[in-house]
Amino acid sequence: MPAIRPASKRKPPPEGFADIEEDLLIFANKMKDAQNTPTDNIPKHQAKWPIFQISHQRSRYIYELYYEKEAISKQLYEWLLKNGYADAMLIAKWKKNGYEKLCCLRCIQTKETNFNSTCICRVPKAELKEGQDVQCVSCGCRGCATGD
Amino acid sequence: MLRSTYKPSPGALPPLPPGWTEHKAPTGHTYYYNAATKESTYKRPGVTPTPTPPAAASPFGPPSVSPVPGAHPLAAAPMNPSMSYLQHQTVPSINLSDPHVANAFMAQYAQQNQPQSGGRGGFGAGGRGGNQQQQQRPRPQPTDKPKAKVAILGCEPWFLVYTKYGRRFAYNPVKNASYWRIPEKILPAVIELDKERIRRKAAGEPPLEEDPKYQSHEKEEEKKVEAKEAGSGQQGGQEETHDYDSSEYEEVEVTDDEGADHHDDDPEHPSKRQPTTTEDGNQGPIEFTEDDFAAQLAMMEGEGDDCMDVDDPEYDFAAQEENVDEEPLSDTDARLLFRDLLSDLRINPYSPFQKLIDEGDKTGVFSDPRYTVLTSMRARREVYDEWSREAIQALKEARAKEEKKDPRIPYLAFLQEHASPKLYWAEFKRKHRKEDVMKDSPAHHHRTFNDKEREKLYREHINRLKLPQSQLKSDLKKLLESVPLRQLNNRSSVASLPSQILTDIRYISLDAKTRDEFIEGYIQGLVPPPEAGNDAGGEEEDEVLRKAREERRKREKALEERERRVGEEKRRQEKKLAFERARLREEERELQRAMVVDKKGLQSQLAVEGKTEVPAPKEEGEKAE
Ligand SMILES: [Zn+2]
Ligand SMILES: [Zn+2]
Secondary structure, three states: OOOOOOHHHHOOOOOOHHHHHHHHHHHHHHHHHHHHOOOOOOOHHHOOHHHHHHHHHHHHHHHHHHHHOOOOOHHHHHHHHHOOOOOHHHHHHHOOOOOOOOOOHHHHOHHHOOOOOOOHHHOOHHHOOOOOOOOOOOOOOOOOOOOO | OOOOOOOOOOOOOOOOOOOEEEEEOOOOOEEEEEOOOOEEEOOOOOOOOOOOOOOOOOOOOOOOOOOOOOOOOOOOOOOOHHHHHHHOOOOOOOOOOOHHHHHHHHHHHHHHOOOOEOOOOOOOOOOOOOOOOHHHOOOOOOOOOEEEEEEOOOOOOOEEEEEOOOOEEEEEOOOOEEEOOOOHHHHHHHHHHHHHHHHHHHHOOOOHHHOHHHOOOOOHHHHHHHHHHOOOOOOOOOOOOOOOOOOOOOOOEOOOOOOOOOOOEOOOOOOOOOOOOOOOOOOOOOOOOHHHHHHHHHHHHHOOOOOOOOOOOOOOOOOOOOOOOOOOOOHHHHHHHHHHHHHHOOOOOOOOHHHHHHOHHHHOOOOOHHHOOOOOHHHHHHHHHHHHHHHHHHHHHHHHHHHHHOOHHHHHHHHHHHOOOOOOHHHHHHHOOOOHHHOOOHHHOOOOOOHHHHHHHHHHHHHHOOOOHHHHHHHHHHHHHOOOOOOOOOOOEOOEOOHHHHOOHHHHOOOHHHHHHHHHHHHHOOOOOOOOOOOOOOHHHHHHHHHHHHHHHHHHHHHHHHHHHHHHHHHHHHHHHHHHHHHHHHHHHHHHHHHHHHHHHHHHHHHHOOOOOOOOHHHHHHHHO
């Protein structure tokens, strides 16, 4: 008996998983495609953008299923978080005022950015120059301030 | 999954229209971005306008352009079916650059359409199209713009305005009227201007527009006299109301306005190329104000060099003739139609909106006219979210209802997942004793469902698992066929099947995926549910259903009507486009002819020191015809 496997893996998914299984598979395939796409002709810092973006989309998908559409049970939602289908930390941010659209956690970590402040993509469009086109370096976000 | 309409274009690419820049997406795909309009697209902008709808703000992707809020450009193949009708706008493949062909084409165009006002330029502007919605008409999109203006001395208050592309038109600021074709009465003065222009150029003097003398019509009194003495033979200023409409120098109003009244429709003159005797043939001059200049300028900045490059301000969107009572789709209807579409195409409400777009080609969503009743991605997403939320709730309710009716349903579903030929009933029972389905819950008081029955079903199920797939499939088919059409029809959903199916052991014998695909296929082959049940079902429910059906028919009719109009508009635009192009070429030709003549005229004049009359361009032009 493979007793080494973590408890969460041993348990079958809760009821309702079948309803979203196919779409989760699509996300998984997208992710695989993104990982397998050659990144030779892409600047190094951009190589991981698609992966960030798909993972963002998938977290958003599960977040909306649970919080906005009430389509899945709490049980299933927690199981999904536990099994890595969504980023619990990111979702936790979305529930906070001003972070409803946050792209990724790196963009609010002050240490990693060049300016020792939050990422440019967090700056509301209203505070940018007219027509200024921003795109953050860490995840390719083009602006995720709440009011935008 | 990942679908993109992007196709690498082979070989040399045409230059991008102004305002567009080329970018690389993280995936390496090239996309194009227009900073002015904030549009982006994978399709190289060029001949075909492919406006992208504004989308909700999204963290990823070119700013506010990805079709799906929260989506990334790589996932957001910018297929925009709402614009597909524009993409089909093509000009008939006749060679309109040949003036004769063009004239013939235009004459035909003019005949096809309503009689034109006699003085409305040479090319049958106006005409049909009264039945498209005003607000849906695209504004004309001139790419040329005024550059300099020179007072036409002796012809107060007329000015000659030069455009960026070296064209020119006569402008009467008092009447706010502009004409591509120089009105005959000021023609001699304009020829004088041209001569002066050429003379100055030859002499290396500053051009007219820099000479204060030509800035305005000041001291007009003296000049008027001068002008008369100069033998221009025409009075300026007084006679603008008479638009002499010779076959060569028709006045073409420079205007981008629309919908002016034709107060002098002349059915005798379907083709404007014919000479006409109409004295006051022109409709009232239409504004061409500083604002229009500014608007043109603004459009220059943002406008691509697309097939709408009809830089003719006269681009006219037709007077209203048959004014069909407009009853556009209401917002509510549009939303409901979009919801009908989602339901009819059996879109899985659990799926993300992005999937609807990614698979729009495959599922037929894009080709359905109901997709375009909502015009922005933001609106589509909004309605989708609302619909999916409600559809999921409805599914859940239906399921709960079925389960409540019969505790065998969740039990069988559980068996399907967990029963194994390796486990005896006792083992199975012990292993899952904590599960709800294994307990005699008070919720299941409708019927007696106890361990004895559970055991029976378990054994039966395990035995059936040993049967060949083909047998299991034909058993399932028999089961499906036994369900009346009222309960199982092409509107049914695999996710909420009637209990007659769900309580049957044959339902769980195949693995869930195979089974669901099998049932989906079966359902799709069925016909719709019978019309308003006469014998069964509560009468109240029938009434509700009947009303819902009626509402649906109404909005579908409204949609049909809209489609019809869009089609009409499209055909009209195609003709218009071809026609405008032909006219443009014709004008260029005339201008060229005029230039040649003017030069000759100047030379001859210089030769005889102004004693000879300058040949009138129109004669030359006529010979050339
Ligand atoms: Zn961001
Ligand atoms: Zn980020």
